[in-house]
Amino acid sequence: MQHRYLTLFTFGMLSALVFIFFWLRVRPVEINYDAYTDDIQEVSEPTVTFVNPAKGAEEPTVTIIEYGDFECGPCKTLSSTLQTILSSYPDDVQVVWKDLPNESLHELSTPAAIAAHCADRQGTFWGYHDELFVRQSYLSESQFLQIATTLGLDVEKFQSCYDDRETLPIVKKDYEEALGLGLTSTPTLFIGDEILVGAVSSEQLIEMIEDLLANTP
Numbered sequence: 001m002q003h004r005y006l007t008l009f010t011f012g013m014l015s016a017l018v019f020i021f022f023w024l025r026v027r028p029v030e031i032n033y034d035a036y037t038d039d040i041q042e043v044s045e046p047t048v049t050f051v052n053p054a055k056g057a058e059e060p061t062v063t064i065i066e067y068g069d070f071e072c073g074p075c076k077t078l079s080s081t082l083q084t085i086l087s088s089y090p091d092d093v094q095v096v097w098k099d100l101p102n103e104s105l106h107e108l109s110t111p112a113a114i115a116a117h118c119a120d121r122q123g124t125f126w127g128y129h130d131e132l133f134v135r136q137s138y139l140s141e142s143q144f145l146q147i148a149t150t151l152g153l154d155v156e157k158f159q160s161c162y163d164d165r166e167t168l169p170i171v172k173k174d175y176e177e178a179l180g181l182g183l184t185s186t187p188t189l190f191i192g193d194e195i196l197v198g199a200v201s202s203e204q205l206i207e208m209i210e211d212l213l214a215n216t217p
Helices: 002-026 034-039 073-088 109-120 125-134 141-150 155-163 168-181 202-214
Strands: 054-056 062-068 093-099 188-191 194-197
Touching (some): 109 125, 109 141, 109 155, 109 168, 125 141, 141 155
Parallel strands (some): 062 093
Antiparallel strands (some): 054 093, 188 194
């Protein structure tokens, strides 16, 4: 009897740990803005320009704008979901990445964003984006050049860009815009007039996309 209770207790603990693991994978990561609140200038909507990496449909009916952080666990989970969405709607949906590094929790969030945009200068943002998430659990600054090498980038140009922080203004602009929008968590998605927070499911995104497509002339 005692062995049976021990088995049930062990099973219950394992179930709780699995639940907590998956809950953390989708729960948004809160941003600490205390040091920046005096400088916030309110804005009403995101802006997308040629410096913001985008993939998917060239003339999209639906645009998904993501504010993310490369060390954010839910952002990693969401990246797989968004790829599924793009595969399902190749002619209708475009995904745009914007940076919202959470330096209070993630020491490498801003350096990783700088590195990704340096890769973007060689046309390889999304490959670099994917590799950062693949290596998220053991990410270090030494990984940035390794990823560039793995992807076949010109490593001298990449390293020079990274060392000189040439792409920091892009990251800073996105970050300041996020403050102006009042965003408090990563990932945050803008889809049409809707704002979604956390690693939302593909089912929820599909429902929204289908509704937008159905109501587009």
